[in-house]
Amino acid sequence: MESHAAAVGLPGRQPEIALEGVYTKKLGMWIFLLSEVMFFTSLIGAYVILRFANPEHFASPGEVLNVPLTAINTFVLICSSVSMVKAFAALQNGDQKGLQLWLLVTIVLGSAFVGVQIYEYIQLAAHEGFVPSADLYAAHGGPLYGSTFYVMTGFHGTHVTLGVLALIFVLMQARKGAYTPQNLGGVEIVGLYWHFVDLVWIVLFTIVYLI
């Protein structure tokens, strides 16, 4: 691996890269994602512990929550993960058009996911009395079910929404041609964030809906 300085070709500048190929922005994003892992640990950990402590508050899969609808929703999120990766691959190949197309697909799929989740919330809250507040809780099981469900999936939904906003921003920058095969920072770290959010949903979907 030739020293970075030569590759960069700038005289006198030999920034030392401890992690070859992991430039600052990507390292920063990875580290931010670690803190996000701990944030979801706190919420999911509380859910796991409360479910272990008071199992009678919770229901078996499918009894209260609409599993088929969310399964499709999970599939939508997986597809958006793929489209994100296709966008990044397109950028690497220098195909600006492909980048913008796949970014748009990811945005559409992401917003669809959030939309379906909001629809699901309305269904649960309005018809089945499945609400976060303990005093108004009227569905099967106990108030812990509502509280933990809404806080976990709500904050995941918020992260997806932020991801969609970030993707929209990146798409606007891509239209202005800000990204090239050499300068793919922005797209890669949004992609990392997006895959992380999808990864969290894979875990969340399993333990909330299927157990």
Place this chain on the structure above:
Amino acid sequence: MSVSAPTTDFDLLPFAGEHHEELPFIRKYIFSTDHKVIARQFLFLSLFFLVVGGLLAAMIRWQLGFPGQPMPGGDVLPDTMAPGGIILPEFYNALVTMHATFMIFFAIMPLLVGVFGNLLIPLQVGAPDMAFPRLNMASFWLAVPAGVLMLASFAVEGGASGAGWTAYAPLSASGEWTGVYLGQQLWLASLFILGFSSIAGSVNYVTTVINMRAPGLTWLRLPLATWALFITAWLILLAMPILAGALIMLLFDQTIGTAFFRPEVGGEPLLWQHLFWYFGHPEVYILIVPAMGIASEVVSNGSRKPVFGYHSMVLAICGIAFLGWIVWGHHMFMSGMNPMLGTTFMVTTMLIAVPSAIKVFNWLGTMWKGNIHLHTPFLHGAGFVSLFIIGGLSGVFMAATPVDIQIHDTYFIVAHIHYVLFGGSLLAIFAGITFWYPKFFGRIMNEFWGKVHFVLTFILYNVVFFPMHSLGVQGMMRRLYDPYQYEIFADMLPLNRFISIALFALVVVQVIFALNFILSLRSEKVGPNPWKANSLEWAVPSPPPHGNFQHMPVVYRGPYEYSLPGAEEDYILQTEPDEEAEPAERSVEPATR
């Protein structure tokens, strides 16, 4: 996947010598992205909150020393807090809660991590600025609203939160038990925002230390202050989000009535304690590890001698960081936690005393056979070591679970906290501010008044806090508005009154430091290296220009090569090349990693 890293990162951060454009006043001082300006902003913000915390402490001591008597100047407070100057019990609980909250989250933590993290890391690492300057600015500008929200919680109906800085549920989970509704919600929201500020900061610190070290600055040539701040950044990175999650759940318990921690609807109060202390113990190490780093710098500089056992000092910090995650249960021995868990936590807690012992012996080893210059930073450093010994040793009493039965939640614990936080962190902060004052403001603080302040603070500090061990051993509980209701504590009033008076004197003595700090802003300018130290921040002018180094520095040696045998000066900057090194070695090719 891309082979050559994109070039965008490094043209982002110009060195001082590479380009100049004058920034408008707003961008230069208010919304600045220069890590040194942000360090100064954090300095003034956290010193303000240090004063606020100190005032709250004085009020607590007034009530404990002169129970039920009107406080001088107390009639300035509204009747909901202190009618006729007499502090009400719920206001006393708010005082206790907010004193701890302001001191821990808004004074000591920003002073150590916000101020010295921002100032020292880029300079000691040889970088022009932090990895993400805008994110660094965001981290300060998130701390300000958090502070404002916390201050505002005093003024809302029902007063500020009175559930302790640990906010144990169910007391904190519903206003029904305390009469505090909006105050508790503001407390939770404020700490949640502060969590963002800390996480943004530590992402910056970790990335800068990993990716932007100057060539030749290997991991084992990093100064211990940067090592400490790096490990602390990791602790913040992994602990603060846990608190953020727990705060969210408690905030929803308070506002929309979810059931997480409310037992009457199925919640688990012990779950809050577990989550809080899982964050809480790394938090108390976040409050002491940077102080250890600063102490190492100052003790080594004062003794004109390398830090004794640099490698084991680094290992000790890493040891504290790893063990810090498996000891949180020792805060909960009496809380109804499974007693068998108590035994395992006792063993891990005993083990974590070892790295601290290693560091103390290494500090003593550093002074051994040194040529000790008793300048003010060194005095504060030595004060830190001596008081940290007491704080560490009193920790052993609590780690032994049967002894903890008698002294848990008594003034023994309060004494331990203050020996580690006031005697430890705050003395190290005084040392740090005095030592790096030139890098903040380009001037130097008055040595004489610095020594006077140290001596008075050291004496009065011990007079205030050492007797608290005795109160704790007698069984006097914490957070009692009027402990003398209990006949067995009634005879402790004289001692408490004595402690209160001593504390008032201690608070007054801090005025000396404040004046010294403010008046020295106009004292005579100093050169780049007034303390004759070695690390990179002393290779740049005081205060360093925007972009810090003229050109990318290259590091050839460790940070503590004081009194090299045969060298005429007893210090040598890290950028000094070795004489016998051939010239080529000093040119472009970076030293071995």
Place this chain on the structure above:
Amino acid sequence: MARYERVLRVLAPAVLLAVVGCGGGGGDAAGGGGGGDAAPAEMPFDVATAGNITGSVTFEGTPPPPEVLDMTSEADCAATYTGDPEVSWVDVGGGGLADVFVYVREGLEGMSFPVPGQAVVIDQQGCQYRPLVAGVQVGQSVAFRNSDGLLHNINASPTANRPFNVSQPVNMDTEREFAAPEVMIPIQCDVHGWMAGYIGVVTHPYHTVSGGSGAFDLSQLPPGEYVIEAWHARLGTLEQTVTVTTGQTAEVTFNFTDAMLSSAGTPTDGPHDHRTMARVGGVAE
């Protein structure tokens, strides 16, 4: 460029939180309803045309014995009693039924009355509320007085108003106002579990609490037809419709019976269940 997006990602959660924070803020301010508009200076009708209502409240049957209070842990308060400290919720000593809150429930809608400046005093003496039941107008201040010199706290848990929990470590007065009408607001002292009292908040001055003889009178009422309600902590409520004509004094009597003791909304358990009693409290207005 990615830099702005990074800051966006940091600030956006903070914005979200601010929304949650304010939303939360509103959560508890449910009360604080109508008291906002400034009360008029004088009566909204010609005082010359006013009439009065007088009457008495009687009790038939065997009243339950006074409840004995265990004040061993509060010696200073126990000392103020000759015999065992006790509280009689069904007090028929003076011939009629005492501590009955009598007020005009219907017939004064749409009229707003001047708020009396004088505060209603609820004294805490001998670790009991004196009087046990008090009436106050919306916006009029209630002065809680601590005459025992030891710690009492006033923990009021209304539903239409904003709850509060204030302490009085020494002899002092604490004044509070209620912004919304509510009959009745339970108050209790957490330091002394047996202490319990009620405050009735109405929008007009026509309210009173019957004395030992059970007599009460509501004077200077505008002519018209009214529904008068009598509320008692243990026996529930009775109501009567009465017509007031200019210059005349209408007579009203309320007869509580011991049968109502069990059917009443308030449980008759001992003192330490004050918390549940406070929850159920009087009959919501």
Place this chain on the structure above:
Amino acid sequence: MNWLLPPSYSTFGPDIDRMYYIILVITGVIFVVTEVLLVYFLIKYRKREGHKAEYIEGSTKAEIIWTAVPAVIVVAIGLMSAGLWADIKDPSRFPAGSYELILNGRQFEWEATYAGADGVLETADDFTLLNQINVPVDRPVTVHLRAEDVLHSFFLPDMRVKQDAVPGMSIPVWFEATTPGEYTIGCAELCGLGHYTMNGLLVVQTEPEFEQWESEQQVAALEALERESPLPGATASVPDAANTARTSGGATEE
């Protein structure tokens, strides 16, 4: 100022005090040695003209010593106290034949519930005591600690007993008093504005005194039960069952 623990009047009190004094001696010695060393170094090696510090980077031998020695000491202290902790806190090791009572902590008072004439707790004939607990001397007592609203902490300084009361949990706590007399009950966990007024009285009585007191209370409770029973719907003050959800530490609920 007094560094010695106040006298203890329970069976495991002296064991706890011994642990405290062992640690006091060990830490006292280390404290004196390190502080004297620090002051000595400051004086002996202070700056003098022409004197230069020695370039010492450290010594791994010293590091090994002052890693191993503290580790051995603290682990030794840990092992010594582990057994005692289990004896005091592990419900499966509680002494048999202990006198049972329920203690309910709530905002700002302790309510003790004793088994009535039928000797079974939580039955109609139980009698209660406010802010006072009477226990027989020289006999183990098991207190089933509960809380009604927030966290409280049952603290008997003289008996070296401290245990938080958690709403929703019934935690068994045992102690055996050795000397009759009146001792203090305190609340050691912040529980609101009246936290400091939650002091109560622990009365340790000799066996005959306790028997006599207990029978008086039982008779009074039975009379109160008759007096109230004619009126429908009245029940003697039975602590609501919601509090006995489950015990910590797995002891079976009697």
Place this chain on the structure above:
Amino acid sequence: MSLDKHTHPPYMTIWAVLAVLMFGKVAVGLSDLPQAVAVSILVVISLLSAGLVALYYMHLRFETKLLWALAFLPFPLVAILILTVIQEW
């Protein structure tokens, strides 16, 4: 160590695998297997798919070993928290 710029990991096949795994989980979840068995299968599958996303979509597989270490740093902490606290009940 790192692939040539133009060849990419088999994104589409991984997509298919993820989809199959996901629908497999749904089937297991809705089936009436004993809870212990179902839970362990579900946990294994979700860890597998999470690993796939992390390795191939987040390119962890092509990064330096140090980033692997960083990426897996929080997981022991997660395990410590949940496994210790769950002992309480």
